[in-house]
Amino acid sequence: MHVCDAWMSRTSGTPHHLDACRVSRIASCAILTTGGRPAAIPLSSWMSRSRSRGCDGHSPLVWMQEGTHMPAHHLRWIEITTLASGLPLRLAEHTFSGGQPGPSVGITAAIHGDELAPVEALRQLAARLQSAELRGTVRIVPVVNPLSFQAQTRNTPQDMTNLNRVFPGDRNGWLSEQLAATFVAEFLPGLDALLDLHAGGALPTVDYAYIENDPDLSAAFGTKVLYRGPGFPGTFSHVAVSRGIRTVVTELGGGLLRDREYIARTVAGLENALRHLGVLPGEVTRRTDQIVIEQLDTLRPNQGGLLVPGVGVDQLGEVVEQGTLLGTVYNPQTFEMLQELHAPHPRNLMILTRGAATRVEAGDYGYMLAPV
Numbered sequence: 063m064h065v066c067d068a069w070m071s072r073t074s075g076t077p078h079h080l081d082a083c084r085v086s087r088i089a090s091c092a093i094l095t096t097g098g099r100p101a102a103i104p105l106s107s108w109m110s111r112s113r114s115r116g117c118d119g120h121s122p123l124v125w126m127q128e129g130t131h132m133p134a135h136h137l138r139w140i141e142i143t144t145l146a147s148g149l150p151l152r153l154a155e156h157t158f159s160g161g162q163p164g165p166s167v168g169i170t171a172a173i174h175g176d177e178l179a180p181v182e183a184l185r186q187l188a189a190r191l192q193s194a195e196l197r198g199t200v201r202i203v204p205v206v207n208p209l210s211f212q213a214q215t216r217n218t219p220q221d222m223t224n225l226n227r228v229f230p231g232d233r234n235g236w237l238s239e240q241l242a243a244t245f246v247a248e249f250l251p252g253l254d255a256l257l258d259l260h261a262g263g264a265l266p267t268v269d270y271a272y273i274e275n276d277p278d279l280s281a282a283f284g285t286k287v288l289y290r291g292p293g294f295p296g297t298f299s300h301v302a303v304s305r306g307i308r309t310v311v312t313e314l315g316g317g318l319l320r321d322r323e324y325i326a327r328t329v330a331g332l333e334n335a336l337r338h339l340g341v342l343p344g345e346v347t348r349r350t351d352q353i354v355i356e357q358l359d360t361l362r363p364n365q366g367g368l369l370v371p372g373v374g375v376d377q378l379g380e381v382v383e384q385g386t387l388l389g390t391v392y393n394p395q396t397f398e399m400l401q402e403l404h405a406p407h408p409r410n411l412m413i414l415t416r417g418a419a420t421r422v423e424a425g426d427y428g429y430m431l432a433p434v
Contacts, residue, residue, distance in 0.1 A: 164198025165254035175210025179315035180259035183328035262316025375417035
């Protein structure tokens with residue numbers, strides 16, 4: 063995308079906030095100049111030098127050079143409501159607009175606030191998109207539920223509701239329902255594709271992707287295991303699919319184990335999916351060892367305590383035989399063995415595990431396996 067000729071902020075090296083705000087309303091771009099020459103300003107530099115917020119909640123963020131095709135980057139805030147503290151509840155949406163027509167792709171993370179690895183993956187992807195040759199538009203909301211993210215919990219602390227079970231929401235319902243309703247109305251319109259990122263949460267580690275309504279898009283993300291099965295009602299992806307949006311949901315990482323590997327795989331999967339969609343240039347890579355499963359079983363302990371693993375994260379995507387000891391629950395105070403969890407099927411493909419000693423409540427996610 064070329065330099066915006068209109069609305070140029072001419073300063074002596076310091077961004078002029080008012081002019082930049084005017085620019086963002088007109089063209090979603092701001093040209094910062096030093097001595098009359100356009101200068102490329104990185105996002106991190108702009109953010110550190112322009113802390114005050116104006117533009118009706120929008121931040122003018124663009125760095126461009128004459129003759130280049132660097133995408134315009136615009137940050138806006140999706141306003142949800144006012145919290146009891148008097149502070150606003152709002153969601154940051156980053157939009158990267160290429161200089162050539164193409165699809166509009168939405169990418170989301172942290173619908174569950176204890177799934178942190180996808181948020182870091184999106185931070186890294188955003189840094190790469192700043193200098194990418196882009197067709198169409200990429201819209202990123204890295205933290206869909208800031209309240210559960212702050213508490214690092216799966217559910218929204220204020221109403222103890224799983225946000226990803228109440229979509230499309232209710233503007234007059236619980237706080238989580240109001241968040242869901244506003245987010246659906248603000249984010250889904252205009253999307254051609256949705257990439258919704260999840261992980262195992264604070265304690266488990268998981269490794270697979272859902273096949274929703276576009277098997278090739280799911281395959282492009284590069285996970286070994288693809289799950290084609292009934293989803294949960296009330297999920298964000300379910301609403302997207304019902305509106306004809308090409309959708310993939312990924313479950314990668316969690317448990318703070320091998321985070322660097324899972325973050326790198328998530329970034330690589332996102333870039334490959336964007337190539338598949340025609341947003342990024344380059345050849346789409348294909349895995350030849352992918353497995354499609356249609357049954358996914360969850361093993362939940364019926365005793366709480368300290369869960370000591372019998373299998374590690376390195377077993378994800380591998381087959382274990384029937385009777386394999388997956389983990390043992392102990393009373394953390396008396397050291398009494400309370401329960402052993404064993405692989406139930408003759409051959410079990412490991413999908414989710416707990417790779418370290420963790421606390422567990424009765425009914426928690428313990429392990430997920432698929433019969434093969």
